[in-house]
Amino acid sequence: MNDSFVLPEGLPRPMPDELDGPYWDAAARDELVAQRCNACGTWQWTPEHLCHRCHSFDLEFAPVPGEARIYSWQRPHHPVHPVLAEACPYVVVLVEFPDADGIRMVGNLVAPPEGEIPIGATVDPVFEHHEAEPPYTLVHWRIRA
Amino acid sequence: MRTKRTMRGQVAVAGIGETTYYKHGQSPDAQFKLTLKAILAAAEDAGIDPCEIDGIASYADDKNPADRVAAALGMKSLRFANMVWGGGGGGGSGAIGNAAMAIHAGVADCVVVYRGLAQGQGGRFGSGAGYPGALAGSYAHTIPYGVMSPAQMFAMRTTRLMHDHGISRSTLRAISMASYHHAQNNPRAVMHGRPLDVDGYDNSRWITEPFRLFDCCLENDGAAALILVPADRAKDLKQKPAYLLGAAQGAEYRAGAGGHNNPDYATSSFKTVAPDLFAMAELGPEDVDVVQSYENFTGGVVMSLIEHGFCTYENANEVIAFDNLIAPKGKLPLNTSGGNLAECYMHGLELNIEAVRQIRGTSPNQVEGAEVAFVNSGPMVVPATNSLFGSEATL
Numbered sequence: 001m002n003d004s005f006v007l008p009e010g011l012p013r014p015m016p017d018e019l020d021g022p023y024w025d026a027a028a029r030d031e032l033v034a035q036r037c038n039a040c041g042t043w044q045w046t047p048e049h050l051c052h053r054c055h056s057f058d059l060e061f062a063p064v065p066g067e068a069r070i071y072s073w074q075r076p077h078h079p080v081h082p083v084l085a086e087a088c089p090y091v092v093v094l095v096e097f098p099d100a101d102g103i104r105m106v107g108n109l110v111a112p113p114e115g116e117i118p119i120g121a122t123v124d125p126v127f128e129h130h131e132a133e134p135p136y137t138l139v140h141w142r143i144r145a
Numbered sequence: 146m147r148t149k150r151t152m153r154g155q156v157a158v159a160g161i162g163e164t165t166y167y168k169h170g171q172s173p174d175a176q177f178k179l180t181l182k183a184i185l186a187a188a189e190d191a192g193i194d195p196c197e198i199d200g201i202a203s204y205a206d207d208k209n210p211a212d213r214v215a216a217a218l219g220m221k222s223l224r225f226a227n228m229v230w231g232g233g234g235g236g237g238s239g240a241i242g243n244a245a246m247a248i249h250a251g252v253a254d255c256v257v258v259y260r261g262l263a264q265g266q267g268g269r270f271g272s273g274a275g276y277p278g279a280l281a282g283s284y285a286h287t288i289p290y291g292v293m294s295p296a297q298m299f300a301m302r303t304t305r306l307m308h309d310h311g312i313s314r315s316t317l318r319a320i321s322m323a324s325y326h327h328a329q330n331n332p333r334a335v336m337h338g339r340p341l342d343v344d345g346y347d348n349s350r351w352i353t354e355p356f357r358l359f360d361c362c363l364e365n366d367g368a369a370a371l372i373l374v375p376a377d378r379a380k381d382l383k384q385k386p387a388y389l390l391g392a393a394q395g396a397e398y399r400a401g402a403g404g405h406n407n408p409d410y411a412t413s414s415f416k417t418v419a420p421d422l423f424a425m426a427e428l429g430p431e432d433v434d435v436v437q438s439y440e441n442f443t444g445g446v447v448m449s450l451i452e453h454g455f456c457t458y459e460n461a462n463e464v465i466a467f468d469n470l471i472a473p474k475g476k477l478p479l480n481t482s483g484g485n486l487a488e489c490y491m492h493g494l495e496l497n498i499e500a501v502r503q504i505r506g507t508s509p510n511q512v513e514g515a516e517v518a519f520v521n522s523g524p525m526v527v528p529a530t531n532s533l534f535g536s537e538a539t540l
């Protein structure tokens with residue numbers, strides 16, 4: 001257990017698969033990538049086998065351009081998992097990337113859990129590395145000062 | 146060339162059946178026994194021999210399988226067995242629509258739609274404790290961040306709805322209070338005898354902001370069933386028929402994109418489905434006498450009412466007010482049995498049953514002269530589904 005983690009360990013962990021493996025690998029290197037179509041340049045998230053715009057299967061992962069902004073949020077108070085019993089409340093943010101076709105990512109806000117959450121605020125990723133077997137990295141968000 | 150996209154008035158609900166509705170974990174009966182009781186009650190209500198049922202339709206991965214039901218009932222022949230995709234409660238109206246399609250197409254003559262659930266016997270929607278230790282796919286991008294329960298999956302849509310359109314806390318509260326108000330006249334309701342006032346709502350604990358406890362559906366045990374037959378047969382049976390004027394299902398463009406990436410985010414998924422329903426029914430929202438709108442969470446009801454044209458983004462806070470939502474006098478009587486919040490969380494099938502009662506004139510909160518009754522099932526899921534019932538006068 002690392003006190004700097006946003007949520008305690010013991011929640012379900014991500015298991016990379018054939019589609020999102022490159023995303024988790026990049027997160028382990030403190031890099032944020034998402035899926036982009038090589039044929040038409042469309043960004044899509046979460047990853048899929050097929051580009052929803054041009055139906056190309058030629059997709060790659062690339063660094064996400066531009067700023068990330070808080071699009072929505074919630075503050076869970078009721079622990080729906082035993083691990084969360086002492087961890088509530090916490091803040092979940094939905095972050096959007098206006099310069100990457102508006103794709104969105106879900107994460108926790110690295111901040112005290114109380115207070116107003118400003119929709120539209122610019123945020124930066126915070127990579128939270130877990131020494132499990134195999135290790136994994138969660139991607140959280142911090143409001144840019 | 147396509148003939149008209151309709152089955153308007155071709156099929157009717159002839160029978161409805163419900164078990165006692167129990168608090169979570171209180172049912173003395175097994176889930177499958179509850180289901181059989183509800184089906185038999187619906188057959189009795191219709192005046193139909195249960196062996197005559199020849200079709201089965203359900204939804205939300207119902208754990209009472211069609212083969213076992215058909216064998217248990219001794220159905221002479223099974224002609225149709227069908228399930229709506231999707232694990233949430235979005236398919237309740239869709240299962241009725243599918244049953245009606247089968248009858249209208251001549252595939253089956255007498256189809257039962259059912260839902261049965263009891264604690265721990267078929268899985269629940271509300272807990273996050275059942276997930277495995279590692280998750281792949283789109284869930285890997287939400288659940289490790291503590292987005293596990295349905296409330297948590299849908300809360301951020303409501304945050305964004307409130308942000309974009311100024312939907313107020315009192316609007317969510319009015320929806321909850323209307324369900325509790327109606328439940329006080331309904332002895333079947335789990336929350337009968339448990340009224341909710343403004344302070345009770347305002348002082349209730351947060352589940353996940355923006356949802357308080359009373360914004361969230363119950364968890365219950367019980368079963369419900371409806372029996373559908375061709376319209377001309379329904380006329381000769383015991384009950385006043387509730388004709389299906391329309392049924393639709395689906396969702397908008399990329400509504401099912403993973404990780405909260407549906408492009409139109411703060412939606413109940415009814416923006417394309419609502420026009421299909423009203424087009425089939427040849428009616429509009431202004432023709433609806435009583436509304437049953439699935440309350441998984443109050444924010445989803447606001448979206449559903451707006452997307453079906455019962456109000457607009459601009460006037461939602463004025464229209465969705467307690468006095469307007471209360472039968473018999475309100476302009477928009479809503480969830481007149483108590484619904485998912487206060488009657489029973491039968492995953493919305495009880496809302497369809499209440500719509501039938503309104504057409505029959507037998508609701509505990511009857512809207513006088515109700516001829517057209519609207520239902521929408523689980524908002525914010527894919528497919529979202531809806532149904533519209535009418536009296537003989539609407540045909």
Ligand SMILES: [Zn+2]
Pocket residue numbers: 037038039040041042051052053054055056
């Ligand atoms: Zn493409």
